[in-house]
Amino acid sequence: MIVENSKVILSVKNLTAEVEGVQILKGVNLEVKAGEVHAIMGPNGSGKSTFSKVLAGHPDYAVTGGEVIFKGQNLLELPPEERSRAGVFLAFQYPLEIPGVTNSDFLRLAYNTLQKQKGLAELDLLDFDDYVQDKLKVVEMNPSFLSRSVNEGFSGGEKKRNEILQMAILEPKLAILDETDSGLDIDALRIVSNGVNQLSTAENCTVLITHYQRLLDYIVPDFIHVMESGKIVLTGGKELALELESRGYDWITEEVKV
Amino acid sequence: MIDLFVQDLLSQQPNFDHAPAWLKSLRANASDRLNYLKFPTTKDEEWRNNNFSELKDIALTTVDSIVEEPITNPIHILDDHILPESAESLITFIDGRFSHEFSALEGLPTGVFIGSFKNFTHLGIDLAASLFPHIGKYADPEDFFVALNTACIDDIAVVYIPKNLNFAPTLQLLFVSHQGSISQPRCLIIVESGGSLNLVESYIGQDSPHFCNTVTEIYLGANARINHTKVQRESDTAIWISHCAIAQERSSSYTKNAIVLGAKKSRTNLQVQQLGEHTETNLNGLTLIGGEQISDTHTAIAHNFPNGNSQQLHKCIADERSHCIFNGKILVAQAAQLTNSKQLSRNLLLSPKARIDTKPQLEIFADNVKCAHGATISQIDADELFYLQSRCIDLESARKLLTYAFAAEVISKIPVDSLRETLSEVVLAKTH
Numbered sequence: 238m239i240v241e242n243s244k245v246i247l248s249v250k251n252l253t254a255e256v257e258g259v260q261i262l263k264g265v266n267l268e269v270k271a272g273e274v275h276a277i278m279g280p281n282g283s284g285k286s287t288f289s290k291v292l293a294g295h296p297d298y299a300v301t302g303g304e305v306i307f308k309g310q311n312l313l314e315l316p317p318e319e320r321s322r323a324g325v326f327l328a329f330q331y332p333l334e335i336p337g338v339t340n341s342d343f344l345r346l347a348y349n350t351l352q353k354q355k356g357l358a359e360l361d362l363l364d365f366d367d368y369v370q371d372k373l374k375v376v377e378m379n380p381s382f383l384s385r386s387v388n389e390g391f392s393g394g395e396k397k398r399n400e401i402l403q404m405a406i407l408e409p410k411l412a413i414l415d416e417t418d419s420g421l422d423i424d425a426l427r428i429v430s431n432g433v434n435q436l437s438t439a440e441n442c443t444v445l446i447t448h449y450q451r452l453l454d455y456i457v458p459d460f461i462h463v464m465e466s467g468k469i470v471l472t473g474g475k476e477l478a479l480e481l482e483s484r485g486y487d488w489i490t491e492e493v494k495v
Numbered sequence: 496m497i498d499l500f501v502q503d504l505l506s507q508q509p510n511f512d513h514a515p516a517w518l519k520s521l522r523a524n525a526s527d528r529l530n531y532l533k534f535p536t537t538k539d540e541e542w543r544n545n546n547f548s549e550l551k552d553i554a555l556t557t558v559d560s561i562v563e564e565p566i567t568n569p570i571h572i573l574d575d576h577i578l579p580e581s582a583e584s585l586i587t588f589i590d591g592r593f594s595h596e597f598s599a600l601e602g603l604p605t606g607v608f609i610g611s612f613k614n615f616t617h618l619g620i621d622l623a624a625s626l627f628p629h630i631g632k633y634a635d636p637e638d639f640f641v642a643l644n645t646a647c648i649d650d651i652a653v654v655y656i657p658k659n660l661n662f663a664p665t666l667q668l669l670f671v672s673h674q675g676s677i678s679q680p681r682c683l684i685i686v687e688s689g690g691s692l693n694l695v696e697s698y699i700g701q702d703s704p705h706f707c708n709t710v711t712e713i714y715l716g717a718n719a720r721i722n723h724t725k726v727q728r729e730s731d732t733a734i735w736i737s738h739c740a741i742a743q744e745r746s747s748s749y750t751k752n753a754i755v756l757g758a759k760k761s762r763t764n765l766q767v768q769q770l771g772e773h774t775e776t777n778l779n780g781l782t783l784i785g786g787e788q789i790s791d792t793h794t795a796i797a798h799n800f801p802n803g804n805s806q807q808l809h810k811c812i813a814d815e816r817s818h819c820i821f822n823g824k825i826l827v828a829q830a831a832q833l834t835n836s837k838q839l840s841r842n843l844l845l846s847p848k849a850r851i852d853t854k855p856q857l858e859i860f861a862d863n864v865k866c867a868h869g870a871t872i873s874q875i876d877a878d879e880l881f882y883l884q885s886r887c888i889d890l891e892s893a894r895k896l897l898t899y900a901f902a903a904e905v906i907s908k909i910p911v912d913s914l915r916e917t918l919s920e921v922v923l924a925k926t927h
Contacts, residue, residue, distance in 0.1 A: 295881055296877065329882065336904060337899070337900030338897075338899075338900040338903070346892070350887040
């Protein structure tokens with residue numbers, strides 16, 4: 238939702254970044270305020286996923302220029318764990334499997350690290366279990382997933398639900414969802430979207446990265462940005478998604494060239 | 496020409512006059528073999544990565560079996576290693592000799608024997624007839640260290656589970672090496688047909704140089720089951736060589752979880768013979784070492800009959816300047832049609848100076864079999880680290896967690912709760 242006079246949470250100015258010497262981001266500008274949901278769309282290879290990884294601090298991507306201010310703080314000078322502790326959350330397009338670590342141990346470690354950072358009490362096994370039970374409802378997840386290894390043997394949909402569960406537990410200020418809809422059937426898409434909508438408040442903000450309009454039927458954005466060749470080239474309201482769905486991305490590519 | 500090291504060792508042996516005739520001849524035969532068996536060097540293919548020649552330079556003493564004074568030194572290290580699950584089914588051998596004081600064998604079921612062979616009393620069962628045929632039968636007699644162990648047998652830890660008896664408690668065999676000693680523990684485990692046993696074999700040592708050369712022979716009758724966990728937590732200055740030979744009759748099932756954490760140099764030999772159809776063998780191994788440690792594991796599973804199954808997972812984690820070696824042989828004889836065998840060797844390098852050598856070795860003579868094998872050597876995955884970091888976990892903790900997770904796959908298979916928990920803690924403490 239667009240809230241009058243709300244605080245800017247994320248401000249990206251002229252951001253450029255490269256991977257293995259190849260420039261991918263060529264001057265990205267974006268401002269996201271509390272309460273807002275932004276969608277970044279665009280063709281394959283336009284730099285959408287790179288943008289999300291740069292924000293989360295993936296070591297393979299080198300920032301070559303520009304600035305990213307998150308809640309008044311220079312995000313780029315923080316290591317990835319400091320960014321997540323400050324309230325940046327990236328839901329992965331391909332969540333990793335970690336055999337040998339149970340989901341509940343992993344979630345508790347992440348949660349308690351954050352609690353410690355905030356100077357709050359860490360939760361023991363039992364208290365954390367109570368805490369998680371409520372969060373499971375957000376993504377309609379079976380508690381049996383807690384005792385399994387992180388993402389190991391999970392279906393595509395279960396992995397994405399697990400990502401949103403992590404988001405529910407860590408309560409970030411900025412959630413970046415990287416192609417969260419990819420590989421989801423219609424039921425899983427509904428559940429994951431419901432989860433994201435439940436977690437969206439006037440205090441936090443969401444950036445959806447997606448290729449398809451489909452997700453935006455479930456999570457309605459306040460703004461849609463189109464990324465092309467490492468830049469945001471077009472910004473509009475939610476109606477832009479429909480136009481993109483019917484006309485594709487080619488016309489934008491053409492217009493950018495002109 | 497007999498090796499000087501061997502000559503020295505044999506000459507230190509106590510007087511064996513009181514031993515039974517079958518044991519005397521077993522020892523004498525092994526001594527004879529030591530006349531032509533050579534001390535293995537890096538020129539021998541099976542030993543090329545691990546050199547034990549320093550054994551010859553170390554002045555170690557054997558324990559004189561005539562002196563019966565109790566050894567009090569190891570007591571304080573014992574407590575940490577006795578499993579609560581085995582409070583009433585524990586045998587302890589100190590420097591290769593049975594210790595009454597630290598063994599607890601209360602109310603064993605009728606027909607079960609656990610203890611030193613010297614105390615083997617079985618109503619109606621002749622000692623020589625029931626034990627002798629098994630001793631020295633399965634462990635390769637032509638192996639130098641097996642021959643050395645056999646030539647010096649003074650005591651034998653014997654476990655005898657009679658037909659169709661399910662021995663419910665976890666049985667622990669605890670072997671303690673004392674400072675500056677050579678200990679050569681010998682074990683014989685017999686589970687007669689239809690019987691079952693959950694066994695934990697633990698090796699610990701005082702923090703001083705010593706040499707432990709152990710031989711364990713295991714016989715499973717038809718349909719027998721053994722779950723065998725072997726944990727080596729020797730001191731960092733010890734040299735440890737272990738042979739374990741397993742003979743499995745038809746439809747028996749043997750599962751091994753072998754954990755190697757200690758010793759400056761260690762060598763594990765594991766040989767499994769399937770002696771009948773529908774036999775199942777599961778081997779899980781974890782070696783986690785650092786510093787200058789070297790650990791070498793050689794396993795061999797011989798499928799000799801149709802419809803045999805085997806599964807093997809061996810994991811090595813090498814930190815600092817350590818060196819792990821794994822050699823896993825799977826033999827499928829021509830008669831062993833419809834064998835189903837899987838082997839996986841997974842290895843983790845934690846430091847640029849660490850080294851891992853792995854060698855899966857399949858020899859298949861049957862044409863209708865399913866055999867899969869694989870080997871990987873890698874570092875901790877950078878994307879996995881980033882995933883954890885993006886969930887608030889710092890790099891150091893993420894590394895630790897991923898290393899622990901790599902090891903946990905093997906540890907989680909151990910069917911003894913307290914041991915699983917202890918080892919998890921030890922592994923977490925070691926992964927820094």
